[in-house]
Amino acid sequence: MLSPANFLRRKFRSIFLTDVSPSSTLARLETSWDINKTISRVQAHRFVITDLQYLLDFAIIFFVLCIVTEPGPILRILIAIGFSLLLLIPITSQFFFPFLPIGTWLFLFYSCRFVPASWRPPIWVRVLPSLETIFYGGNLSNVLAAQKSPVLDILAWIPYGLIHFGGPFVCSAVIFLFAAPGTLPVFAHAFGYMNLIGVSIQLMFPNSPPWYENMYGLVPATYDVKGSPGGLARVDQIIGLDLYTSSFTASPMVFGAFPSLHSGCAVIEVLFMSYLFPRLTPYLMGYVLWIWWSTMYLTHHYFVDLIGGAILSLSVFVLVARSYLPKVQPDKPSRWAYDYVELGILPAPKARLTKEYTPGDWTLYNSSDSSDAYTLTPTSEWEIETLADNEDEFNRPLVNANNAKPSRALNEKAVYEG
Amino acid sequence: MFSIVPRYFLGFLPLAAGAELITVFGIVNKASGIYGLLSIFTGHPINAAQWVLNIISIILLPFFLYALLSVRRQNPLPVVAYSYVYLLDMLANIAFTIFFSVTWFRGFDKVVASGDDDANAAKLDTASERGVSISVIVLVLLFRLYSCFVLFGYARMLVRKSGLRFDNGQGKSAMLQYVLLGLTPSFWRRGGRRAGKGRMVTTLEESGF
Numbered sequence: 001m002l003s004p005a006n007f008l009r010r011k012f013r014s015i016f017l018t019d020v021s022p023s024s025t026l027a028r029l030e031t032s033w034d035i036n037k038t039i040s041r042v043q044a045h046r047f048v049i050t051d052l053q054y055l056l057d058f059a060i061i062f063f064v065l066c067i068v069t070e071p072g073p074i075l076r077i078l079i080a081i082g083f084s085l086l087l088l089i090p091i092t093s094q095f096f097f098p099f100l101p102i103g104t105w106l107f108l109f110y111s112c113r114f115v116p117a118s119w120r121p122p123i124w125v126r127v128l129p130s131l132e133t134i135f136y137g138g139n140l141s142n143v144l145a146a147q148k149s150p151v152l153d154i155l156a157w158i159p160y161g162l163i164h165f166g167g168p169f170v171c172s173a174v175i176f177l178f179a180a181p182g183t184l185p186v187f188a189h190a191f192g193y194m195n196l197i198g199v200s201i202q203l204m205f206p207n208s209p210p211w212y213e214n215m216y217g218l219v220p221a222t223y224d225v226k227g228s229p230g231g232l233a234r235v236d237q238i239i240g241l242d243l244y245t246s247s248f249t250a251s252p253m254v255f256g257a258f259p260s261l262h263s264g265c266a267v268i269e270v271l272f273m274s275y276l277f278p279r280l281t282p283y284l285m286g287y288v289l290w291i292w293w294s295t296m297y298l299t300h301h302y303f304v305d306l307i308g309g310a311i312l313s314l315s316v317f318v319l320v321a322r323s324y325l326p327k328v329q330p331d332k333p334s335r336w337a338y339d340y341v342e343l344g345i346l347p348a349p350k351a352r353l354t355k356e357y358t359p360g361d362w363t364l365y366n367s368s369d370s371s372d373a374y375t376l377t378p379t380s381e382w383e384i385e386t387l388a389d390n391e392d393e394f395n396r397p398l399v400n401a402n403n404a405k406p407s408r409a410l411n412e413k414a415v416y417e418g
Numbered sequence: 419m420f421s422i423v424p425r426y427f428l429g430f431l432p433l434a435a436g437a438e439l440i441t442v443f444g445i446v447n448k449a450s451g452i453y454g455l456l457s458i459f460t461g462h463p464i465n466a467a468q469w470v471l472n473i474i475s476i477i478l479l480p481f482f483l484y485a486l487l488s489v490r491r492q493n494p495l496p497v498v499a500y501s502y503v504y505l506l507d508m509l510a511n512i513a514f515t516i517f518f519s520v521t522w523f524r525g526f527d528k529v530v531a532s533g534d535d536d537a538n539a540a541k542l543d544t545a546s547e548r549g550v551s552i553s554v555i556v557l558v559l560l561f562r563l564y565s566c567f568v569l570f571g572y573a574r575m576l577v578r579k580s581g582l583r584f585d586n587g588q589g590k591s592a593m594l595q596y597v598l599l600g601l602t603p604s605f606w607r608r609g610g611r612r613a614g615k616g617r618m619v620t621t622l623e624e625s626g627f
Contacts, residue, residue, distance in 0.1 A: 126526070126544070130551035134518045135558070136450045138469035144453060146462035220543070289449065296453065303450055310446045318431075319437055 016334040024339040026181045032090040039088075046293045053193075057104040057162035060196075064111040098185035101192025109199050113252040123206045123221040123255045128302045129213065140303040141210045143298040145231070149236055157235040161244060164262055164284040164291065171269045179276050180326035182343075187272050189324075194268050194316045195261055198309065202256035209257040221406070227251035231298030258310030260301040266291045267313035275321070276328060423571040424564075433572040434492070440565040441486045443503070448482055451475025471514055479506060494576035495591055498598045498606075501569040508562050515555060523548060570605075578608045 002010075045051075060085075065076050077130040083103070096103070132139055168191065175184045208221050211230040229236065229248035236245050270284040276378075288310075295301040327342040427436020454472035457464045463471075481503065488496035526548060577599065583602050586594035599606045 009478045029601050122543075122546075124547060124550060126547040127551050127554070129523060130526075130547070131554060134497055134515055134551075134555055135447075137471045137514065137518060138451045138454065138464050140450060143462040146457075146460040213510065289452065290450070293453065293456075303453065307446055307450075311443055314439060314442055314446075314572065317437060322431075344489065 010369060019096065020336045026239050026338050026341060027336045028092045028310075030057060030090045031179060034090065035088045037090050038093055052340040054100065057100050060104050061107050066106040067114050068111050069114055098188040101189050101196060103192075105192050105199060107193040108196065110252055112199070112256075115203070117223040120223060121204060121206060123208060123223070125212070125218055125221055128207050128257060128304055131304045132302045136303055137189050141299060141301065144293060144296040145210070145299050148231070148234070150234075152297060153234045153238060154229065156231065156297045158294075159266075159287065159291040160262060160298055160300070161232060161235065163287075167269050171272060174394050175276065179336055179339050180328065180332070180341050182326045182341055183266065183272075183276075186320060186324050186326070190272075190316050190320045191265070191268055194313050195263050197257050197316070198261045198264050198312060199253070199256070200254055201259060201308075201312075205258060206255035207257040207305075208255055210296075210302060212255075214299060223254075225254060227254040230300050257301060258305045260295060260305035261309060262291060262301070263288075263306040263309030264313045265309075267310045268317060271317045272314065275325070291338075326385045385394065419461065421568055425571070427568050429450055433568060433575060434489070437489045437497070437567045437572040438486065440504075440568060441482060442488050443565075444507075445479065445482045445486065448479040449477045450504075451479065465515060467514065472509065474507075478503070489572075492576055494573065494580050494582055495595055495598060497569075497576055498573045499594070501566070501573045504569050505566050509567055511562070512559060514558065519552075519555065532616075558588070577606045583607065 058119075061080075064154060065080055068076065071079070083096075086092045087100070110358060118344060129139060132141070172187065175187050209230070211228045212225070227248050227250065229244045232244040232248060236243055266288050270288055274281040276285050292303075292306045295306060296303060321344075323344045325344065329338065329342070332338050422444070425433070427433055431439075451474070453470040454464065454468060455476065481500075485500040485503075486497065488500060500562050526544060582595060582599060584599035584606070587593070604610065
């Protein structure tokens with residue numbers, strides 16, 4: 001008789017571990033508890049300019065631990081020691097080191113309420129409504145919040161109150177299982193820094209959300225104003241629990257309307273998911289439209305905020321994906337199937353210039369008679385890069401079958417061989 | 419040589435990545451049309467200018483999605499067409515922005531004053547709120563202008579890379595190519611305006627070698 005645990009283990013092996021190459025150590029996890037291992041790893045590390053990010057993270061965490069008053073000083077020191085230990089012990093640091101940007105963001109977000117009002121910039125009340133009306137013709141959030149009903153309340157609550165908080169965990173699990181090893185740390189960095197930048201903008205450029213306009217009118221705002229659950233108060237009434245009213249009233253970031261991190265998180269999760277599963281892209285875009293609608297319906301954000309969050313996420317994703325994101329290999333079903341990993345979506349132009357052309361390329365070209373096959377051979381890349389004028393830049397092979405005339409390639413061949 | 423057409427997006431990203439980002443920014447902005455037209459269901463009144471803007475956005479949304487695919491696949495002609503549409507869309511948007519700014523800021527101080535009867539209402543610093551709003555709007559419009567240059571630069575790169583001229587189109591797209599590239603041939607031509615003035619620009623392919 002097979003015990004349930006054994007059954008699950010076998011099932012897991014048959015799904016994920018069938019085609020693991022025995023020599024591959026890529027997907028293996030760290031099991032050591034030896035702090036010296038981490039220290040010698042740091043000593044052997046060749047520092048690069050991007051490592052400054054960790055200095056920034058530690059500076060922010062240090063700042064937060066200094067200004068926070070709520071947990072007492074002893075508890076704060078214990079937290080600092082505990083976090084350092086988690087980073088030093090290899091078995092925990094493999095998780096907590098990539099988690100550092102997210103941790104920094106959470107620390108900073110929590111500490112917002114302790115930043116004295118005298119340090120803070122004035123709160124803008126009319127800027128976002130102005131931008132929204134001028135860019136999009138009218139107040140879209142007002143348009144969407146005009147008609148309320150319990151069905152719509154529930155429909156808005158699902159992405160805003162549930163998927164938003166569960167999404168990062170689900171995405172992380174999916175990325176860990178199905179993506180190339182090393183994708184999850186990239187996601188953690190992108191997610192963490194996106195939120196960190198978002199909270200910094202919210203701190204430096206505080207704006208009042210739509211519920212403020214509805215509750216108080218257009219009077220000047222102060223930092224004494226409590227947060228509001230907006231439309232989520234109706235959800236609390238429907239489900240009969242106090243899930244959001246008290247937590248949003250005590251929110252550390254009351255005037256953080258711009259940019260919307262609900263939009264930012266949704267967009268960055270969707271970008272990573274659609275990078276892994278391109279076929280899901282239309283549904284994932286549908287999810288973004290859904291959560292955008294719900295934030296405006298629940299009077300938490302103006303449309304400008306959503307665009308701001310989306311643009312922030314897109315920029316972070318493009319910067320990160322270009323150079324750090326491991327390439328998906330479509331024939332590999334899970335992380336354990338990978339025996340090598342290439343970083344970056346786009347091939348670096350330099351790498352292609354130094355590509356070696358073996359005689360095999362020529363025979364490949366000669367045997368091909370369709371123009372499509374021709375464009376896929378490296379010969380066309382070589383030809384384009386040498387003949388075009390130098391002021392242009394090249395990233396990908398030309399994929400326009402129209403212009404791939406065999407005569408050109410023949411010329412090139414003659415030039416190359418002659 | 420100094421050129422108004424950028425060679426890198428923001429000085430460090432390749433034009434391909436820049437064009438892709440700009441297109442996605444366009445797509446998320448065009449999504450506003452969907453929400454604007456939801457006013458049919460919510461019953462919130464919107465005026466004629468809003469109707470026009472929302473309908474333009476909704477019509478352009480699928481076109482921008484198609485443009486994103488073309489930008490990714492590096493198809494020269496669709497990207498050229500897209501650059502022209504982006505330029506026209508930008509000009510239309512500037513017109514809308516000016517129109518909405520005028521109507522909005524005309525009632526700006528009044529709205530604030532009538533919004534609340536308290537003495538507080540007068541304290542709201544409308545001048546600086548207006549100043550911040552206008553600066554953000556101007557910055558966004560400048561960025562869109564820059565995006566336009568980036569798109570044209572990217573389209574020109576693709577056109578030159580694939581050796582297209584306004585008169586060498588083939589098949590169904592020949593007419594489109596003639597119209598798109600024939601408007602300003604010297605902009606798209608390899609070598610630019612200097613081409614043919616003492617500089618040898620004929621490639622092997624063009625000489626029929």
